[in-house]
Amino acid sequence: MNGKLFTAEEAATLQDIIQQRRDVRGNRFTDRPLEPERVEQLLTAALHAPSVGFSQPWEFVVVNSPIIRQQIRESFDEANAAAQQAFSDRQAEYTRLKLEGILEAPLNIAVFYTPSQGPVLGQTSMPEVGLYSVVCAVQNMWLMARALNIGMGWVSILDADRVKRVLGAPESHRLVAYLCLGYTDGFYERPELEMLEWERRRDRNTVIRQV
Amino acid sequence: MNGKLFTAEEAATLQDIIQQRRDVRGNRFTDRPLEPERVEQLLTAALHAPSVGFSQPWEFVVVNSPIIRQQIRESFDEANAAAQQAFSDRQAEYTRLKLEGILEAPLNIAVFYTPSQGPVLGQTSMPEVGLYSVVCAVQNMWLMARALNIGMGWVSILDADRVKRVLGAPESHRLVAYLCLGYTDGFYERPELEMLEWERRRDRNTVIRQV
Numbered sequence A, B: 001m002n003g004k005l006f007t008a009e010e011a012a013t014l015q016d017i018i019q020q021r022r023d024v025r026g027n028r029f030t031d032r033p034l035e036p037e038r039v040e041q042l043l044t045a046a047l048h049a050p051s052v053g054f055s056q057p058w059e060f061v062v063v064n065s066p067i068i069r070q071q072i073r074e075s076f077d078e079a080n081a082a083a084q085q086a087f088s089d090r091q092a093e094y095t096r097l098k099l100e101g102i103l104e105a106p107l108n109i110a111v112f113y114t115p116s117q118g119p120v121l122g123q124t125s126m127p128e129v130g131l132y133s134v135v136c137a138v139q140n141m142w143l144m145a146r147a148l149n150i151g152m153g154w155v156s157i158l159d160a161d162r163v164k165r166v167l168g169a170p171e172s173h174r175l176v177a178y179l180c181l182g183y184t185d186g187f188y189e190r191p192e193l194e195m196l197e198w199e200r201r202r203d204r205n206t207v208i209r210q211v
Helices: A008-020 A036-047 A066-086 A088-096 A129-147 A160-166 B008-020 B036-047 B066-086 B088-096 B129-147 B160-166
Strands: A058-063 A107-113 A150-155 A174-183 A208-210 B058-063 B107-113 B150-155 B174-183 B208-210
Touching: A008 A129, A008 B008, A008 B036, A008 B129, A036 A058, A036 A107, A036 A129, A036 B008, A058 A066, A058 A129, A066 A088, A066 A160, A107 A129, A129 A150, A129 A174, A129 B008, A129 B129, A160 A174, B008 B129, B036 B058, B036 B107, B036 B129, B058 B066, B058 B129, B066 B088, B066 B160, B107 B129, B129 B150, B129 B174, B160 B174
Parallel strands: A058 B208, A208 B058
Antiparallel strands: A058 A107, A107 A174, A150 A174, B058 B107, B107 B174, B150 B174
């Protein structure tokens, strides 16, 4: 067979990485900076994601500027204040949650979808699969971060158009993810929202069916 | 530190899996059936994907019925005939490509987004992140498949609403991915569309910038 044959042990390593990946928030990052070669490894993982028609419709913006980060954080603060209203019966509980790490994390990366000009193979019937390619790249980064013992959090409580303007992205680009990355003092044993009983893990039988 | 510390060797294994993952089409699947425990491993990987607000907004439909597969294949054929028109200058080249493995693959899995009722933590500003959680699950399956030396292909040239009806999914569900899975006679060294010069790999410097 062409291509490497992975061993059962290597598959078990992947299963471990998948199961121990966590969303890491700002109260868990340490000050230790990320080495440039680690950042390269994370981006390399992203760039080897699948993409529809091999279109690679993505841009990764590494955000170093403290002023820009502050502006992103302001967008979070506004969006989060609005979000709290939606959880009327659990507002106190919601307010206690730390939901981002924009200023605390040593590294921020914004990930954009950059639509292709002209038709893309495989994207003609379901145009949204271009965005999905970019999400696959984010998930690759998340798993690679965990394998490198680096924490990553995905911030989605943002005004996407405002973030786009702040980062000087072209009008045609679309924000898919805003990521906070850095070494952490630890990975929780289970998802934080499960541990806090915000949500329960769904029963396997309720989400899998056969036809 | 809480949580397992992965070694550099384990991180290198993940990097290998990521770089050697391929989209496998119908001309590459062998007849060897997938063992039930392998299917369970693939679904377990999916169910440990990140999801916004731990909402787990997904359903996985394992498609065994040959009649249903035939109907899905008909949707592909129609959508693909329409798609060819979009590639007017490369139509002959397009027609030669094998773009699905619906009938050839030993296993098909349709993956749906199942929107939550009521607000979801983290989904209040960018509602599309619910869909993105499901895509993360698909990417977990793709990597786990590769680690188990199983081929997977993502078919996106489909009428999503028709597939939904054929699979008896509720109106509120949304098709995210239709996957073909099975053992394969080999994984190409590079993405097939890169090898065939349909698209080139983009230069790293054009998709990464710093601010």
